[in-house]
Amino acid sequence: MFKAFKKHKDLILYSSSLALLLLLLRWLEFRFLVLSTSLDIYIGIIAAVFMGLGIWLALKLFKPKPKTIVVEKEVYVTPTPEFVLNxxxxxxxxxxxxxxxxxxxxxxxxxxxxxxxxxxxxxxxxxxxxxxxxxxxxxxxxxxxxxxxxxxxxxx
Amino acid sequence: MFKAFKKHKDLILYSSSLALLLLLLRWLEFRFLVLSTSLDIYIGIIAAVFMGLGIWLALKLFKPKPKTIVVEKEVYVTPTPEFVLNxxxxxxxxxxxxxxxxxxxxxxxxxxxxxxxxxxxxxxxxxxxxxxxxxxxxxxxxxxxxxxxxxxxxxx
DNA sequence: AACAGCCTCATCCTTTCGGGTGATTTTGCT
DNA sequence: AGCAAAATCACCCGAAAGGATGAGGCTGTT
Incomplete structure (x- = not known):
């Protein structure tokens, strides 16, 4: 039970988020369709919200990817070509x-x-x-x- | 192409899941609330498209922001017998x-x-x-x- | 003891180097 | 076109370097 939850916790989390968002949309739908029938604004909000969701999702998923970049730093070697007497x-x-x-x-x-x-x-x-x-x-x-x-x- | 898929398979997976969930919800909504209109589908498409846009945007824009961990690597410079001007x-x-x-x-x-x-x-x-x-x-x-x-x- | 090699110092002389100053031309940049 | 830096050359003077030669002292080898 917990194992399954842990395994799919991200999925569950996002699903819940979407459900919450849908509720918000329904509420918005009600507000705008009933009070002011401005379809353009409604669609604009839908678009903006879902685009925000997309951005958020993408950032969330691709967040902590600590890319390691190896920077080669030259060590200053003192020019001592070791003198050997001839x-x-x-x-x-x-x-x-x-x-x-x-x-x-x-x-x-x-x-x-x-x-x-x-x-x-x-x-x-x-x-x-x-x-x-x-x-x-x-x-x-x-x-x-x-x-x-x-x-x-x-x-x- | 396949590499890109593999790399973003998580994102695609979650996106598909969300889309599927969205369809399910809509179907449920249709079934129980009997409120299905062409507008809802239209809005759904808008939402999906813009979410996709958001994801694409996020990936595109925030890609070159990989929190990089700089690892300094000391490199031995072979003591060149050749002259290097200071x-x-x-x-x-x-x-x-x-x-x-x-x-x-x-x-x-x-x-x-x-x-x-x-x-x-x-x-x-x-x-x-x-x-x-x-x-x-x-x-x-x-x-x-x-x-x-x-x-x-x-x-x- | 004699000899050779090295270290030391000197004197005389010439050349080279370095400091100071001033001037003219060339060149690069605006 | 005009300015600043760089390159060029000159003259003077003193210091440093270098060449030639001679000479005395010390040390190790033969």
Missing amino acids: QKELDNLNLTIRELEVLELMAKGMSNKEIADQLFVSLNTIKTHSGKLFEKMEVKRRTQAVEKAKRLSIIP | QKELDNLNLTIRELEVLELMAKGMSNKEIADQLFVSLNTIKTHSGKLFEKMEVKRRTQAVEKAKRLSIIP
Whole structure:
């Protein structure tokens, strides 16, 4: 009994609604046909009411359909292509420790003076190092040295 | 077509039921109240049609209103070894085309003179461009400019 | 001890770079 | 047509970078 009711409760609910609506219509029919015989208005009301019923029905039936939309959100991956030192190329250049240090600081955009201060040596020393560095790397300017070093994966 | 039927089978089912019920009621009404006129049938048709219209309207109009549940799905972006320009940072710097060109050539380790020859302009012009470039990038030397540009993914 | 390699520093000189200023032309937009 | 931004070029000056050369000190190997 209850099971059957539960199974068809929607149907019963809507049927009841319709019955109620029909009663309303009958009442309206009586009111308008007896008091004022405006058929157009009557039909208009019928149309409006049933259209409303249709809308209500449709909304009721297609209501809680939680459509899930998967939004792909790109995760910002830090551009860290994991620097791997190219030992081979580094060996080929045959740089000294000091020269490599100077190269690394150059790559940070530091001036010779700043590098000198950082390494606690004189400006002239850095000039000597950088000069030899350019010789070994076969470049003419610090910018070229840095570019080549990055290209050869000697520095990150 | 069949898919649409399957999808809205509930609605169709209930609508048919209602229509059937309506017919039954009308028949009952006719039988017991003996009040059947052509007007009633006409009104019934009106009601049915407009209810159908209402349903159709509702489905049509409120279809693109699916209460969507947004599920954010994190997607792994393979660390592309290829250069992806950071347009945001580039826009922030508000560089001109010429300044960007100079910056790119600087990054290749070229001297101002070489850049001037490459772009078919005078050395002084390149100096002006580079000066403004350093201003906008808030750096003091070309090496710093290149380093920062690479760090911000403005140049490869 | 001798030698080689590296690090350090210096001096002299030239080139390059960068800052500052001003001017003219070109171009894009309204 | 007129305005604003961009591009072009010039001149001056000081700072930084780079080339050439020489020299002294330290360290590990032979």
